[in-house]
Amino acid sequence: MGAEGPSPADTVAGVGEFGLIKRVTEGRAQPPTTVLGPGDDAAVVAAPDSRVVASTDVLVEGVHFRLDWSSPDQVGRKAVAVNLADVAAMGATPTAVLVGLALPADTPTRLADELARGMWAEANRGGVGIVGGDMVTAGQIMISITALGDLQGLPPVTRSGARPGDVLAVAGRLGWAAAGLAVLGRGFRSPVAVVGAQRVPEPPYAAGPAAARAGATSMIDVSDGLLADLGHVAEASAVGIDVRTELLEVHQKLVDVASALGADPRHWVLTGGEDHALAATFPAVDAVPAEWRVIGSVKRGRGVTVDGRPYAGPQGWEHWR
Structure with a gap:
């Protein structure tokens, strides 16, 4: 591609x-979970549990990513990862990913190919396929991802189940x-x-389903910052949560x-977003799976x-503030 x-x-x-x-x-x-993939009016995805977990995120150029900081492949991977983390x-x-992609008309096909390559790579890492979606023209690049999941017979682990006496643990960076x-x-x-x-x-x-099998009482994706996201758990569960540095x-x-x-690394750990670690509460220390690390407790x-x-x-991060 030349200067023009x-x-x-x-x-x-x-x-x-x-x-x-x-x-x-x-x-x-x-x-195997994809019964019918791209090419028809809609995809068909197996749902053996009879319930489907669904989550959607939108990534906007200049807000969630910059192409002078990240390659299109990396942007594609990130777009899928942030949604699979919610599941x-x-x-x-x-079990599956759907993609909505908005691109300016003059977007090079090479860039679109690399975005797709990254999306497929991260989908494969999560054990799923991209089963469908939509493409439209727009003034800037926007990516909307919908991720689906299977509870495999277990109850969903929500933000509202933490109880005083639980231990707090995290998995991931x-x-x-x-x-x-x-x-x-x-x-x-x-x-x-x-x-x-x-x-x-x-x-x-894998740490999310492992926590569910271990009896986690609440769980959340750390997308906006550990303290900010634990605040959602504390509010939904009507409890206090204490993090031990x-x-x-x-x-x-x-x-x-x-x-x-000239920064404080502990501030990054406590408030930095976009790592998409998982934070969960468990009824006892011995219920915490091996890949999780205890970092605090739940209190009244x-x-x-x-x-x-x-x-x-x-x-942590909050849009419009």
């Missing part, structure tokens, strides 16, 4: 809606994506590990980056505290 941009034939307008659909779906393998947070096993965002915001592209965490989260998909894992890489930037009262005290400052 792609030729019309190499844009999504050039190949057309149905040509683009064919490019991103043809030859892709589907898991896992209900204690369900992902915390603070890494926030550190990566801070690095990118300063104009740097390394360390690769933290920048990569911001570009492509790695939700612990001595139990938090603050990786040396975060310490090193924070030292270089309201709200979230850190080491028994309110946390000063913002507790």
